[in-house]
Amino acid sequence: MSCLLITYDLNKPGQNYDDLYKEIKGLGASWWHYLDSTWLVSTNLTADQAASRLLKVLDKSDHVLVLNVTGDDHQGWLPQEAWNWIKKHL
Secondary structure, eight states, rough: OOEEHHHHHHHTTOOOOOOHHHHHHHTTSSEEETTEEEEEEEEOOOOHHHHHHHHSSOOOOOEEEEEESSSOOOOOOHHHHHHHHHOOOO
16 A cells, blocks of 8 residues: 545635545545645555546646655654654655
């Protein structure tokens, strides 16, 4: 299983993006979402497969980036709960 980082820029303020959030949560077994437009998803999908699914629920003016971040080279300033999830899934 790998871990994908998903980040996006949604260009229609006030639009309902519940379908996007539902799709992200459905990409894998577990997800993390401590930062506004950033998710980590533990999944068997490739970045390409995940992006293809997300593009179906995004507007044409939106932007999305999906990266495989599996590994142990990471750093940041987050609450312990976030680090616990990251250590378990990366």
